[in-house]
Amino acid sequence: MSEHNISVTVNGTHHELTVEPRTLLVSALREELGYTGANVGCETGRCGACTVRVDGETIKSCTRFAVQSDGAEIETVEGLADDGELSTLQEQFQENHGLQCGYCTPGMLMSADTFLRENEDPSREEIRDAIEGNLCRCTGYHNIVDAIEATADQLGEQR
Amino acid sequence: MSDADASGASDGDGSGAFGAAIERGEDVPLLTGSGEYTDDISLRGTTHLAIRRSDHAHARIESIDTSDAEAMEGVLAVFTGEDVVESGVPNTIPTAWDLPGLVQPQYRMLATDKVRHEGTPVAAVVAETRHAASDALEHIHVEYEELEHVTDPVDAVERDVPPVHDEAEDNVAFDFELGDADATDEAFADADRVASVDLRQPRLIPNAMEPRAALADWEEATGKLRLWMTSQNPHLHRMLLSAGTLGLPENKIQVIAPEVGGGFGSKIYHYPDEAVTAWCSMQLGRPVKWQATRSESYLTDCHGRDHVTTGEIALDDDGTIRGVRVETHAGLGAQLSQFGTATPSYLYATVLSGQYTIPAIHCRVVGAFTNTTPVDAYRGAGRAEGIYVIERLVDVAARELEMDPAELRRRNLVPPDEFPYESAAALVYDSGEYERAMDLALEHVDYEELRERQRELRDEGRYIGIGIGSFIESAGLSPSGLAGDLGAQAGGWESSIVRFDSTGSVTVLAGTADQGQGHRTTYAQVAAEELGVSVDDVTVVEGDTDRIPQGMGTYGSRSASVGGGSIARGAREVREKARRIAAHQLETSVDDIEFDDGEFHVAGAPDRSLHIQTIAHEAYLGHDLPEGMDPGLEETNFYDPENFTYPFGTHVAVVEVEPETGEIEIERYVAVDDCGEIINPMIVEGQVHGGIAQGIGAALYEGAAYDDDGHLRTRRMDEYVVPHATQLPDFETDNTVTPSPHNPIGVKGVGESATIAAAPTIVSAVADALEPFGVDHLDMPITPESVWRATGGDN
Numbered sequence: 001m002s003e004h005n006i007s008v009t010v011n012g013t014h015h016e017l018t019v020e021p022r023t024l025l026v027s028a029l030r031e032e033l034g035y036t037g038a039n040v041g042c043e044t045g046r047c048g049a050c051t052v053r054v055d056g057e058t059i060k061s062c063t064r065f066a067v068q069s070d071g072a073e074i075e076t077v078e079g080l081a082d083d084g085e086l087s088t089l090q091e092q093f094q095e096n097h098g099l100q101c102g103y104c105t106p107g108m109l110m111s112a113d114t115f116l117r118e119n120e121d122p123s124r125e126e127i128r129d130a131i132e133g134n135l136c137r138c139t140g141y142h143n144i145v146d147a148i149e150a151t152a153d154q155l156g157e158q159r
Numbered sequence: 160m161s162d163a164d165a166s167g168a169s170d171g172d173g174s175g176a177f178g179a180a181i182e183r184g185e186d187v188p189l190l191t192g193s194g195e196y197t198d199d200i201s202l203r204g205t206t207h208l209a210i211r212r213s214d215h216a217h218a219r220i221e222s223i224d225t226s227d228a229e230a231m232e233g234v235l236a237v238f239t240g241e242d243v244v245e246s247g248v249p250n251t252i253p254t255a256w257d258l259p260g261l262v263q264p265q266y267r268m269l270a271t272d273k274v275r276h277e278g279t280p281v282a283a284v285v286a287e288t289r290h291a292a293s294d295a296l297e298h299i300h301v302e303y304e305e306l307e308h309v310t311d312p313v314d315a316v317e318r319d320v321p322p323v324h325d326e327a328e329d330n331v332a333f334d335f336e337l338g339d340a341d342a343t344d345e346a347f348a349d350a351d352r353v354a355s356v357d358l359r360q361p362r363l364i365p366n367a368m369e370p371r372a373a374l375a376d377w378e379e380a381t382g383k384l385r386l387w388m389t390s391q392n393p394h395l396h397r398m399l400l401s402a403g404t405l406g407l408p409e410n411k412i413q414v415i416a417p418e419v420g421g422g423f424g425s426k427i428y429h430y431p432d433e434a435v436t437a438w439c440s441m442q443l444g445r446p447v448k449w450q451a452t453r454s455e456s457y458l459t460d461c462h463g464r465d466h467v468t469t470g471e472i473a474l475d476d477d478g479t480i481r482g483v484r485v486e487t488h489a490g491l492g493a494q495l496s497q498f499g500t501a502t503p504s505y506l507y508a509t510v511l512s513g514q515y516t517i518p519a520i521h522c523r524v525v526g527a528f529t530n531t532t533p534v535d536a537y538r539g540a541g542r543a544e545g546i547y548v549i550e551r552l553v554d555v556a557a558r559e560l561e562m563d564p565a566e567l568r569r570r571n572l573v574p575p576d577e578f579p580y581e582s583a584a585a586l587v588y589d590s591g592e593y594e595r596a597m598d599l600a601l602e603h604v605d606y607e608e609l610r611e612r613q614r615e616l617r618d619e620g621r622y623i624g625i626g627i628g629s630f631i632e633s634a635g636l637s638p639s640g641l642a643g644d645l646g647a648q649a650g651g652w653e654s655s656i657v658r659f660d661s662t663g664s665v666t667v668l669a670g671t672a673d674q675g676q677g678h679r680t681t682y683a684q685v686a687a688e689e690l691g692v693s694v695d696d697v698t699v700v701e702g703d704t705d706r707i708p709q710g711m712g713t714y715g716s717r718s719a720s721v722g723g724g725s726i727a728r729g730a731r732e733v734r735e736k737a738r739r740i741a742a743h744q745l746e747t748s749v750d751d752i753e754f755d756d757g758e759f760h761v762a763g764a765p766d767r768s769l770h771i772q773t774i775a776h777e778a779y780l781g782h783d784l785p786e787g788m789d790p791g792l793e794e795t796n797f798y799d800p801e802n803f804t805y806p807f808g809t810h811v812a813v814v815e816v817e818p819e820t821g822e823i824e825i826e827r828y829v830a831v832d833d834c835g836e837i838i839n840p841m842i843v844e845g846q847v848h849g850g851i852a853q854g855i856g857a858a859l860y861e862g863a864a865y866d867d868d869g870h871l872r873t874r875r876m877d878e879y880v881v882p883h884a885t886q887l888p889d890f891e892t893d894n895t896v897t898p899s900p901h902n903p904i905g906v907k908g909v910g911e912s913a914t915i916a917a918a919p920t921i922v923s924a925v926a927d928a929l930e931p932f933g934v935d936h937l938d939m940p941i942t943p944e945s946v947w948r949a950t951g952g953d954n
């Protein structure tokens with residue numbers, strides 16, 4: 001099978017790698033580069049566990065081939081904390097018990113993080129809409145919505 | 160937050176850990192992406208397993224040709240069922256619960272003769288890469304002779320269909336009865352009224368977000384197998400692999416459950432796939448990894464429920480319940496999973512008394528083999544199905560008697576002074592204040608006023624419904640002797656080790672295994688409370704059979720009560736040993752030593768004291784211990800509960816139904832749960848939230864279905880709805896606290912309660928909304944279409 005050399009930047013670190021044309025971005029991140037934060041729950045774009053940010057936009061990384069991301073700036077859950085210090089959103093997930101098994105959490109955080117960049121004071125309904133593509137089987141979402149709402153409040157206070 | 164008063168159940172003194180809403184220690188790795196799930200782990204030289212599965216529901220295997228697949232690049236080996244047989248391993252996936260007259264057909268790792276459901280494993284490919292392994296699957300050529308299949312449990316036993324297993328010609332695996340048939344008949348004959356309901360509880364697919372996975376590493380030189388897997392009970396897996404499947408001595412198998420992404424029952428079971436992974440590693444001498452895809456989860460994770468039931472309730476005109484009679488056909492799937500027999504029998508029929516004093520109960524359950532994915536315990540397991548039946552019956556009876564459904568419940572609740580209450584369904588309830596919880600739930604929604612509003616809105620052509628779900632759960636599986644009498648092939652105890660390290664920190668080794676419940680936090684709270692140390696001083700270790708000698712695992716809402724009970728008892732022993740050392744070193748008698756906030760001091764002389772962490776150091780120094788005392792400060796505990804625990808509560812839902820479109824909107828969802836003493840209110844609330852979500856899912860969205868060819872119709876996430884954030888409301892939760900009198904820390908468990916409560920609560924609400932249309936029951940999942948049909952939209 002033909003292989004391609006691509007380069008990506010993940011959380012600010014430059015990587016060069018060789019992938020098959022059919023290698024999914026999520027597989028490249030997890031298996032080739034060791035960013036195992038993004039999880040695979042369905043591989044069909046339905047669960048959101050694999051959500052990462054590519055060039056500023058959240059995408060489900062199982063819905064894209066690695067070669068399509070050649071040259072891209074990728075951000076994953078591993079990049080959210082700053083030098084070991086949790087981001088406000090991560091802290092609020094902990095404080096509000098917004099995670100149980102944690103499997104959906106990396107994707108949920110990436111969706112919420114992007115959403116909050118564009119929505120400073122969202123309603124609970126808007127928050128629910130924003131995470132509609134991220135399934136969680138453990139929490140029933142209530143505490144996740146609380147966590148995102150509390151993050152918006154706290155970031156608002158800091159502004 | 161520290162509130163020592165909240166910890167009424169603990170005799171420990173004063174750290175205030177028990178009862179506090181402490182944030183979870185397990186969160187940080189999960190929030191930063193560093194937590195390791197099975198698929199995140201890689202060993203040098205890891206190979207990949209893909210499993211060829213049958214796409215027929217029922218067929219005889221005529222031949223399997225693996226040569227093309229074997230010749231493919233990167234493929235290391237292709238194995239069939241014959242290869243497994245030839246290897247000489249015991250090759251059995253055992254049942255763990257026997258029932259009288261149970262038919263137990265052979266259940267092998269890879270099928271050799273027949274495939275009995277779509278998804279049955281028939282061959283295994285091991286290759287250098289995941290792609291190479293899955294590519295090779297379609298190059299395995301299997302010829303089948305197709306057989307007629309059956310997917311419905313009633314059809315399976317009543318229609319003339321070929322048996323799933325020759326051993327069970329009529330497809331009956333067991334015919335189970337509980338209760339007194341004669342007394343029940345008499346009660347029905349004497350009662351003023353009888354109400355009944357025919358209902359189906361569809362198959363549910365657990366859908367833990369992490370699909371099952373395994374990584375096996377066989378070391379030929381030592382004859383040792385290490386197996387990382389998505390397990391709720393690593394020790395049970397170790398035992399079943401050893402005794403039933405691979406024939407390795409138990410002490411040569413290490414099962415490790417790393418982070419596990421949800422379970423809800425589905426990761427209890429010993430499936431063929433993980434065993435095949437281990438077996439392949441033994442053949443090849445290389446690490447082998449298997450990661451299920453989501454469709455494999457849908458096809459092979461044990462499903463839940465699948466009941467077809469007729470329920471009847473006999474009452475007097477004043478609402479007094481006289482008797483309940485239930486007949487159920489339970490689909491077991493194509494094979495008997497570990498607890499697939501217990502779930503629809505003892506875990507189901509025994510809760511049919513619900514919260515009520517019912518003098519006569521009889522239940523018959525026909526367990527049927529069908530050409531479907533095996534069915535076993537899914538969150539709520541048996542208790543969910545039983546409570547659903549009794550709650551639907553009470554609602555239907557209220558309608559029949561033209562009585563308010565809350566009032567009918569109230570008249571029949573087991574009163575607080577009747578505990579321990581022996582039900583007609585063979586359980587002894589430990590404690591309960593049912594009316595208090597119900598009143599609290601009704602108060603939250605302002606019940607009377609809400610009824611008034613309902614009447615007003617009806618006049619305007621709007622239909623709101625108020626649903627009530629009152630439940631009990633038999634949790635904390637289980638007293639070993641009792642479980643053994645009922646057929647269990649394993650004990651019901653839990654084990655732990657509580658150890659002071661020599662410098663004063665505490666390590667707790669627990670035999671349960673977490674999949675998101677937060678054991679590392681709650682167990683630390685239990686130990687800290689008993690030992691008078693800070694929660695931060697306690698580290699909890701779970702999920703590794705080489706580090707934790709024994710355990711039974713996490714299922715049946717047992718971890719807090721049985722696992723936590725074991726830790727508390729072990730910690731108390733540790734504390735007592737420390738007390739003896741303190742007495743010796745303070746030169747006084749043990750009886751004169753008081754323990755407060757980690758400090759042992761001489762009664763009446765508070766300045767003469769030693770901290771328990773100092774004593775830990777002394778215990779390991781061993782220089783100055785009481786005569787004859789062994790050094791060290793740790794305790795291994797096996798706790799066998801004397802009874803189940805009985806969590807309970809009442810949930811209330813308010814929905815609005817739009818008959819024209821069939822749309823259902825949940826306006827409010829109020830849950831009042833009583834799980835006994837609360838170790839960590841934040842975690843309890845989280846369990847309730849997640850439980851409600853799964854109950855609402857069952858009531859409104861989920862439900863697996865097979866098509867006419869016996870293929871699973873709901874095999875992808877867009878076909879089987881796992882509720883999204885926009886499909887669920889905010890939840891309002893509250894608690895009452897009625898300690899379990901026999902549990903060492905007074906807890907009852909909360910893992911399944913809300914799932915049990917939510918499904919009947921929602922169905923009750925929708926049926927209540929549709930009362931003006933004469934609808935008294937709708938089967939789950941209640942879809943807009945079923946509402947529209949029920950309200951006459953289709954004629």
Ligand code: FES
Nearest residue numbers: 041043045048062
């Ligand atoms: S794994 Fe990508 S959406 Fe589910």
Ligand code: FES
Nearest residue numbers: 100104136137138
């Ligand atoms: S926390 Fe388990 S799936 Fe969301």
